[in-house]
Every structure is written in structure tokens, then in C-alpha cells.
Amino acid sequence: MAELADKTNLHIKPQKRMSPWAVARRKFMKNKLAMVSLFFLMTISILSFLAPYITTADISRVNIGSMSLEPSAEHWFGTDKSGRDVFTRLLYGGRVSLLVGISCTMLIIMFGTLIGALAGFFGGLVDTMLMRFTDFILNFPLLVFVIVLNAVFFGKLGGVPVLIAVISVLGWGGVARLVRSKILSEKENEYILSAISIGSRPSKVILKHLIPNVLSTIIVQATITFAAMIVVESGLSYLGFGVPAETPSWGNMLSASREPDVLQNMPWIWIPPALTLIITILSINFIGEGIKDALNPKSLR
Amino acid sequence: MNNIIDLKNKDKAASSHTKKETLLEVINLKTHYPIKGGFFRRTISHVKAVDNVSFSVKKGETLGLVGESGCGKSTAGRTILKLLNPTAGKIMFDGEDITNLRGSKLRQRRKDFQMVFQDPYASLNPMQMVGDIITEPIHNYYPKKKSREIKQEVLELLNRVGLPDDAYYKYAHEFSGGQRQRIGIARALALKPKLIIADEPVSALDVSVQSQVLNLLNELQDDFDLTYLFIAHDLSVVKHMSDRIGIMYLGHIVEIADKHSIYKEPLHPYTQALISAVPEPDPKRKKQRIVLQGDVPSPENPPSGCPFHTRCPMAVDKCSTITPELKEVKPGHHAACILVD
Ligand SMILES: Nc1ncnc2c1ncn2[C@@H]1O[C@H](COP(=O)(O)OP(=O)(O)OP(=O)(O)O)[C@@H](O)[C@H]1O
Ligand SMILES: [Mg+2]
Numbered sequence: 240m241a242e243l244a245d246k247t248n249l250h251i252k253p254q255k256r257m258s259p260w261a262v263a264r265r266k267f268m269k270n271k272l273a274m275v276s277l278f279f280l281m282t283i284s285i286l287s288f289l290a291p292y293i294t295t296a297d298i299s300r301v302n303i304g305s306m307s308l309e310p311s312a313e314h315w316f317g318t319d320k321s322g323r324d325v326f327t328r329l330l331y332g333g334r335v336s337l338l339v340g341i342s343c344t345m346l347i348i349m350f351g352t353l354i355g356a357l358a359g360f361f362g363g364l365v366d367t368m369l370m371r372f373t374d375f376i377l378n379f380p381l382l383v384f385v386i387v388l389n390a391v392f393f394g395k396l397g398g399v400p401v402l403i404a405v406i407s408v409l410g411w412g413g414v415a416r417l418v419r420s421k422i423l424s425e426k427e428n429e430y431i432l433s434a435i436s437i438g439s440r441p442s443k444v445i446l447k448h449l450i451p452n453v454l455s456t457i458i459v460q461a462t463i464t465f466a467a468m469i470v471v472e473s474g475l476s477y478l479g480f481g482v483p484a485e486t487p488s489w490g491n492m493l494s495a496s497r498e499p500d501v502l503q504n505m506p507w508i509w510i511p512p513a514l515t516l517i518i519t520i521l522s523i524n525f526i527g528e529g530i531k532d533a534l535n536p537k538s539l540r
Numbered sequence: 541m542n543n544i545i546d547l548k549n550k551d552k553a554a555s556s557h558t559k560k561e562t563l564l565e566v567i568n569l570k571t572h573y574p575i576k577g578g579f580f581r582r583t584i585s586h587v588k589a590v591d592n593v594s595f596s597v598k599k600g601e602t603l604g605l606v607g608e609s610g611c612g613k614s615t616a617g618r619t620i621l622k623l624l625n626p627t628a629g630k631i632m633f634d635g636e637d638i639t640n641l642r643g644s645k646l647r648q649r650r651k652d653f654q655m656v657f658q659d660p661y662a663s664l665n666p667m668q669m670v671g672d673i674i675t676e677p678i679h680n681y682y683p684k685k686k687s688r689e690i691k692q693e694v695l696e697l698l699n700r701v702g703l704p705d706d707a708y709y710k711y712a713h714e715f716s717g718g719q720r721q722r723i724g725i726a727r728a729l730a731l732k733p734k735l736i737i738a739d740e741p742v743s744a745l746d747v748s749v750q751s752q753v754l755n756l757l758n759e760l761q762d763d764f765d766l767t768y769l770f771i772a773h774d775l776s777v778v779k780h781m782s783d784r785i786g787i788m789y790l791g792h793i794v795e796i797a798d799k800h801s802i803y804k805e806p807l808h809p810y811t812q813a814l815i816s817a818v819p820e821p822d823p824k825r826k827k828q829r830i831v832l833q834g835d836v837p838s839p840e841n842p843p844s845g846c847p848f849h850t851r852c853p854m855a856v857d858k859c860s861t862i863t864p865e866l867k868e869v870k871p872g873h874h875a876a877c878i879l880v881d
Binding site for chain 2: 257258259428429430432433434435436437438439440443447448451452
């Protein structure tokens with residue numbers, strides 16, 4: 240055996256091919272529906288975030304000369320009742336809707352994972368207290384709170400950042416519960432006992448051993464949350480409690496359809512945001528399903 | 541390589557263990573799992589997985605711990621390594637009381653006692669490369685060590701347990717059960733511990749692979765000066781590994797003695813039944829097989845008196861009232877049965 244040790248070769252190279260993530264990526268790439276959805280979502284995102292370079296029209300200026308125009312070569316999707324170009328507003332609206340969705344999702348996932356992981360790993364009193372707090376948050380009526388907040392501060396305290404903050408602070412409860420239950424079952428595995436036995440600190444056990452092994456659940460939950468948050472933003476904006484009216488978002492654009500005249504006679508105003516919203520939500524859900532299939536941990540054991 | 545019969549005939553500890561130092565001493569150890577129930581999730585009862593267990597292990601020897609599934613072997617092993625908190629009792633390791641050690645003091649001590657786990661599939665993190673799995677313990681205790689040095693060390697460990705260099709960058713799912721168990725052994729060895737608790741290290745493996753892994757453990761014991769607590773659920777595996785053997789039943793140790801005494805003159809009826817179940821290699825030497833009646837009682841609600849009396853072929857009336865103490869019947873041979881004198 241001693242000869243063997245002398246022959247050890249420090250220059251062997253990593254061969255990432257078989258890493259669990261690489262296996263999952265290959266599997267995901269074979270999923271046509273998920274790949275098409277990814278393509279759609281990427282296209283919508285890129286167009287939205289490059290909006291200033293794609294259209295030169297002004298999004299906010301009311302143009303009395305060109306109100307409620309049908310789609311034409313100049314205005315691809317027509318104009319709305321204030322004479323603003325629908326295509327331009329669609330792109331800028333996408334920016335806001337996607338930004339709200341992504342920000343809320345990231346904050347919710349981060350906070351939910353943190354609370355859930357701490358509660359699940361430490362158990363006992365820590366678990367009891369964190370879960371009481373989570374139950375409180377879960378039972379908090381988000382919609383009522385947002386509406387009351389709006390009524391109280393009427394316009395003074397509006398804007399996208401406030402909306403993101405409110406939704407995120409009240410939205411992490413479900414993720415925390417899910418992550419906790421995943422961690423509870425994952426920590427029964429002997430590799431966690433082993434990690435403690437080889438002297439890894441609790442923070443390392445959580446970050447290096449537990450989180451990576453429940454990450455597939457977290458990622459899938461993130462896609463569900465992302466879709467849900469876009470819907471929440473649109474819903475609130477549609478009702479007039481979300482993004483301020485002068486900022487375009489898909490929900491704000493849709494709220495124009497509350498007028499029967501627009502709904503019946505000017506479909507070019509509300510069909511583009513409605514369709515984009517539906518395609519985006521569907522794409523996100525199909526991507527989520529694809530990730531779920533690709534990350535099935537059973538295939539690794 | 542497949543022949544493991546003669547490995548322990550050196551009998552190094554059996555003759556000399558009286559004068560060797562004690563590495564591990566367990567005194568009246570109890571580990572009870574609370575059972576929660578009801579609306580308020582109160583503790584309504586306890587599973588007495590380990591109940592009043594005492595034994596000691598000398599430096600360099602192997603103590604085999606044998607018992608049926610569910611008798612509390614893993615719980616005992618995990619409690620001794622402080623992966624579970626004992627309900628009562630005392631654990632002395634290398635002259636120090638580690639029963640109530642916590643936090644960084646405990647972490648510092650963990651370096652000296654490691655575990656090889658039962659399940660080769662659940663005991664390796666599927667998201668880590670093998671190299672990282674074995675690097676982690678070294679990194680935890682020697683954070684200033686150069687990564688080149690650590691890598692050299694890890695590759696040597698891999699080779700020592702019979703794995704090639706390129707295992708370093710592979711993931712656990714690319715290996716067979718036996719190879720995974722070797723990875724687990726390398727991880728336990730990385731800190732050069734004094735004590736290794738091997739919790740049924742081969743029970744999940746194919747019979748053809750079992751002896752290879754047992755051989756490896758035996759070789760490593762000599763090379764690394766290891767003391768083993770070797771847990772198994774049948775006597776045939778333990779026979780070739782141990783110097784002394786402890787027999788567990790329902791959270792209790794019912795008999796403990798050196799290997800030869802256990803095999804030649806088992807005192808406790810439970811041990812006798814276990815020995816009669818070991819397949820006899822020589823078909824001419826027929827022996828009476830003792831078949832135990834009934835099931836193992838639940839450790840949540842153990843029988844009164846002697847825990848074994850419900851299945852004991854020799855039980856008398858007194859057995860259900862008197863709880864037998866583990867007492868030294870012959871020098872170095874302890875048994876817990878009121879019928880033995
Ligand atoms: N976390 C737990 N909570 C409650 N009861 C438990 C827990 N873990 C184990 N037990 C119970 O404690 C008893 C002893 O379990 P343990 O795993 O120590 O047995 P074992 O001897 O290692 O068995 P095996 O050979 O199957 O590994 C069993 O009855 C088991 O059901
Ligand atoms: Mg066990």
C-alpha cells in the first residue's frame with residue numbers, strides 16, 4: 240500500500256460531467272416544453288429590460304392627437320385612451336411586473352429558507368418560537384393590509400419598492416414551513432450525523448449539507464412563487480392598490496379593461512398585456528415542472 | 541483476501557487486555573426518546589432505546605456489540621459519540637468525562653472518536669464530491685493547512701482504503717455500496733481518531749463484499765492503532781472482528797465476555813439462542829438450535845423484571861419480578877440472569 244501512496248497523482252482533473260447539477264441540467268435540456276418555455280421567458284425578459292433601446296416613444300406623455308388608435312405600422316399594438324403606445328407600455332410594464340416578481344421571490348425565498356432551516360435544524364424551543372412567528376405571518380391578511388395601507392397613506396407612501404417590501408415581508412410563511420419540513424426529514428440522514436461528527440459547525444452543516452440537498456425543492460418553490468408574485472402584482476394593480484397608476488405594469492394596463500367600452504371595442508389595449516401575462520405565467524410553471532423532474536433526487540441514490 | 545477467519549487469531553487483546561489502559565468507559569448509560577402526542581404535542585411516554593448500559597473498551601481492542609434489530613445498538617453508538625444526548629449515565633473517554641461537553645469544547649474532542657455508518661447510501665452527502673467529503677474533517681481541524689497538502693493526504697487515504705485517485709472528483713452515486721462504505725471509512729480515518737464506532741458497517745452490503753470491507757477494517761486497526769466498537773446484528777460477523785463481545789437485548793447488555801467464553805460457554809439464555817443460530821461450518825457437529833418464541837417486546841413498554849423473560853425458554857416465575865444485575869460470574873465474564881451463578 241505504501242507504493243500506492245507514493246504514486247498518488249495531484250494533477251488529476253475534475254470531471255464535472257457527473258455532478259448532480261450537471262446530470263439535472265442535461266435532463267432539463269431534453270425537456271422540450273420546458274426549453275420552449277425558457278425561450279419565451281428569456282425573450283420577454285430581454286425585450287422588457289432592453290425597452291429603452293427598442294422603442295423611443297415616451298411612455299408617460301399623454302398624446303391627445305393619437306388617442307385610442309388601432310394597431311398600425313406606426314403603433315404596432317395601437318394606442319390607449321391617453322394616446323400612449325401600447326407596445327411601448329407593454330415592454331416597460333414587463334420591466335415593472337418582472338422586477339416586482341423577481342424581487343419579491345428572492346426576498347421571500349431567502350427569508351423563508353433562513354427561518355425554515357434554523358427551525359428545522361435546531362428544533363426544540365428555537366423551532367417552536369420561529370414557527371409561532373411564521374403562523375402569525377401566514378394568518379396575516381395581505382390583501383386587507385395592502386388596501387388599508389393604501390387608504391391610510393393615500394399616495395404618499397406608494398411606489399414599487401414599498402409594494403415589494405410589503406409583499407415580501409408578509410409572503411415568506413409558506414416557504415419557511417416547506418423548507419422546515421424538508422430539513423426535518425433530510426437531517427435524519429446519516430451524512431448529517433457524520434458532518435457533526437467530523438467537527439463541522441452548525442452553520443456549515445446547514446449551508447453545506449442541508450441547503451444543497453433541499454435546494455431542488457427551494458428552486459421549484461421559487462418558480463411557483465415567481466409566478467404567484469406576478470399574479471399578485473397584476474391583481475393588486477388591476478384593483479388600483481398595487482403599482483401607482485402612472486407607472487406602467489401589466490396589471491395597470493389590464494385595469495383599462497374595467498371600462499366596458501375598452502373591453503368591447505378596443506381589444507388591442509388589453510389583449511397584449513393579458514396574453515403576455517398568461518404566456519409568462521405558463522412558461523414559469525412549465526419551467527418549474529421541468530426543474531422538478533430534472534432534480535428528482537431519487538435518481539441520484 | 542476473502543479469508544477472514546484467521547485474522548483475529550493473534551489474540552492480541554484477549555490475553556493482555558487486563559493490563560491495558562481503558563479508552564472508553566460507559567457507566568449506566570440511558571438514552572430515552574420522548575414520544576410526543578396529543579393536541580399539545582406533550583411528551584406522553586419514552587422509548588427506552590438504551591437503558592442502563594455499562595461497559596468499557598481498552599486501547600487497541602475491539603468490542604463487538606451484538607443484538608437484534610431495534611435493540612438500541614445504533615442509539616448506544618450515537619450517544620457515546622455525543623451525536624445524541626444521554627438521558628442519564630456517564631461517558632468517560634480517554635480519562636475525561638465527556639457526558640456534558642458542549643459547543644466548541646465538544647467539537648475539539650470529536651477529533652478523537654469517529655463513526656462508520658450503517659447505510660452506505662444515506663451516509664454520504666450526494667451533493668459533495670468524494671474529495672470534498674474527506675477534505676472536510678481535515679479542514680475543520682486544520683484550517684491553516686495548505687490545500688495541496690490536504691489533497692495529498694486525501695489521495696493517500698483513498699488509496700489506503702482501496703479506491704483509485706480519480707475517485708477524488710467523483711460523486712457518491714457513481715460508486716457501489718462497498719466502495720461507498722470505503723469512502724465512509726476514509727472519512728472516519730481522516731482525523732486519525734483513537735476510537736471508531738462501526739455501526740453495522742457491512743450489513744447493507746453483498747456477502748461477497750462484506751469480507752473485503754471487514755478485512756480492510758482489520759488492517760486499518762493495526763496501521764492506525766485504532767480501538768473499535770463494532771456493532772452487528774449477528775454473531776457470525778462479529779466473531780472475526782472482536783476480542784470481546786457484548787450481547788444487547790431491548791436496550792440492556794445481558795452478557796459481556798471475551799470472544800472465546802461467549803462461544804464456548806455462553807451463560808445467558810439469549811446468548812445461547814443466538815449462538816445456536818450461527819451456521820455451523822462443520823456439518824458433522826450437529827447442534828440443537830434454540831428457536832425463540834414470540835416477538836421482541838416494544839422498548840416503549842418493556843416487560844417487568846428481566847427484559848428477556850417473555851421469550852426465555854428457561855424462565856421461572858421470579859424472572860418477571862426480579863430485574864437481574866449484570867454481574868461478574870467468572871473473571872471477565874459478566875451476565876445478567878438470575879439463573880446463572
Ligand atoms: N428518533 C427516534 N425516536 C423514537 N424512537 C426511536 C428513534 N430512533 C430509534 N428509535 C427506537 O429506538 C429503538 C432502538 O433503535 P436503534 O436504531 O438504536 O436500534 P438498532 O439496534 O440500531 O437497530 P438496527 O439493527 O435496525 O439498526 C427502536 O425501537 C427504535 O424504534
Ligand atoms: Mg442501527
